[in-house]
Amino acid sequence: MRTVKRRSVLIISGAAVLVTVGLSTAVYQQATEHRERSDSQLALTYEADFSDDANLAGAAENLFYGKVTVVKGQKDLGIGIETQYAVEVQRVFKGTVTGVIVVNQQGGRDADGNVVDLPEDDTLLQAGSRYLFATKYHPDRKFHTVIPVHGDQPIPNGEAPAPGIPDANGDGQATMSDRWVAAVQNQNDLSTAPPAPEPTEEPDEDPTPEPSPTAP
Template sequence: MNRKPISRRTAVVVATAVIAALGAGTAGFVAYQESDEGNAAVGETAEMHLTFDADFSVDTNLAGGAEDLFYGKVTALKGQKDLGVGPETQYAVAVQRVFKGDVTGTVVVNQLGGTDEEGVLLLPEGDHLLQVGKRYLFATNYNEEQRFNTLIPVHGDQPIPDTEAGAPGVPDSDGNGQATMSDRWVAAVRDQADLSTAPPEPEPTEEPEEDPTPKASPTPGS
């Protein structure tokens, strides 16, 4: 069955929750979110439309916006939570190589998206749920309260079967004569963008009164 679409006011509140869920490293980057979840039926997929102040399809921005950038294998599905944004899904990930940060061993990676209580799969536009058994490049920020690493949506999980796979056009960072996926992310961290400062908020404009009281006309001789 179809449900009432999410309102603009609700969407703005949800966008604030998304910022909190992603962690301090990306605070200020999610500018607005709206969802067409209310138009989806059971068993269908609905999309969240996210707007960022940084283009995370650019490697140096992704590296700059992440506290941890690492390569690993999804070993298990841990569960799902709703922290006020909508469904979020947690996975166990075995860390295999770290390009930035200090993650080790097996960590819990949290992904924005999942199946809601009415059976609708809700995901950021262009994103897909992680798959157990697959290897990815993960760009995450740590959620201190929940003690998991939350993915930067859409671009923060990139399928990579092997870090030593060729990467044409990428600088040969280790000088072994072959540009690889490892070289790609070493270079991204080396040249990472500084995204630590959110853009300044616009100055508020003074709104005129709706029904301004007219000033009295001056009388002769006054």
């Protein structure tokens, strides 16, 4: 499992999603963004560790195996370079994606060929390779955006035996695909923020002693 280090990234989907990654915990802030205007509405804020499969499945609108068929190019949507890929959907665990779709990944290459704007511990997708994709959909621009780091995991063979993984579909053999079946079955509801803890009153460090009563 890749370790998440401190990095700020932005996912543009049906809403703008701000992910600040630090010490394997992501502070995930969702906003309704109107890119034509300067205003935005914050919808919710909560902490989520996307190395946890149940959190990743809960955050993704679509969770699926796909094969990158071609690199389509790069775009800058105002938050840095994003690379676009054509991805052939092969097996869907969550969502309704089918056929060949466009997937955006934060990061790309500058004019000198250097990788830029890529979150730490993530790598650029490679044409011809298969991945587990966890994405958010941008309905206006008709593309899907990968949740960084944990939302684009290489999957050489999803049906290979996977010792230690529960047999989620009950076919008698646990595979890597069972991992994602179980993730969706057990996904965490990240649609609302967790309740804030009740504040507790702390006593003064040096409380002033009350005067002793005097005899009449």
